[in-house]
Amino acid sequence: MSEEIVNKVALSGLLTLDLEDYYPREEIVLFDLKPYLFMVNVRKTGPPGNVARFPETSNDGPSDNEPEARSGILREKDFRAALNELDWTRFQDKIVAVTCSVDAIIPLWAYMLVAVNLQPFARDIVMGDENTARQQTFLARIAAIDIQEFADKRVIVKGCGDLSVGGFAYLEVAKRLRPIVKSIMYGEACSNVPVYKKK
Incomplete structure (x- = not known):
C-alpha cells in the first residue's frame, strides 16, 4: 500500500x-551629463581661463600655466540642442541612472529636461550611478x-x-x-x- x-x-x-x-x-544604463559640459579653467590670479568643450585633455603633463581647478558648466542652449539630437529610443525599457561623473555646476532644470525626454521610453529613471x-x-x-x-x-x-x-x-x-x-x-x-x- x-x-x-x-x-x-x-x-x-x-x-x-x-x-x-x-x-x-x-538592463541598467548610465546617462552621464559629463559630455554635455563646457570646462572652465579657474586660476588663482589673472582673468578667468578659456571655456572649452569637454572633454579637452593634454598629454604634455603639468606646467606653470596649468589652472588651479577645472569646473564644468552646462549651457542651456547647447544642452537643449544636444538633447534634441539624441535617439531616445535606445533607452527603451531600460532603467536609466542619471549622473554627472565630474565636478560641475548643474542647474536643477537640466535633470528635469533629461527626465521628460527619458520618460516615454525608460522603464525607470533614477538619480545616481x-x-x-x-x-x-x-x-x-x-x-x-x-x-x-x-x-x-x-x-x-x-x-x-x-x-x-x-x-x-x-x-x-x-x-x-x-x-x-x-x-x-x-x-x-x-x-x-x-x-x-x-x-
Whole structure:
C-alpha cells in the first residue's frame, strides 16, 4: 500500500517571500551629463581661463600655466540642442541612472529636461550611478508588494538565492511585514532563523 506523502510545509501555514522575485533584472544604463559640459579653467590670479568643450585633455603633463581647478558648466542652449539630437529610443525599457561623473555646476532644470525626454521610453529613471539605480528600483518594488496577503501569517523571507540581494532589501521587507504578520523568519522552511513573533 502506497504511503501518502504529506507536505508539512504547506500544512504549517507558512508563506515564503522570495526577494529575488522583485530584483531588477532589466538592463541598467548610465546617462552621464559629463559630455554635455563646457570646462572652465579657474586660476588663482589673472582673468578667468578659456571655456572649452569637454572633454579637452593634454598629454604634455603639468606646467606653470596649468589652472588651479577645472569646473564644468552646462549651457542651456547647447544642452537643449544636444538633447534634441539624441535617439531616445535606445533607452527603451531600460532603467536609466542619471549622473554627472565630474565636478560641475548643474542647474536643477537640466535633470528635469533629461527626465521628460527619458520618460516615454525608460522603464525607470533614477538619480545616481548604476548601483544606486538598482537599489532604488528594488526598494520601489518592495514598497509596491501587496502586503495584506501576509496578514496574520507566518512568513519566511527566503535567503541563500542565486542573486546578491543586499541587506537593505531584507531591512525594508522586515519593516513592512512586522506590523501585520504573526511571525517572520529568514531562510528556508527546513532551516530558518527566527526574526520576529507577535506576542
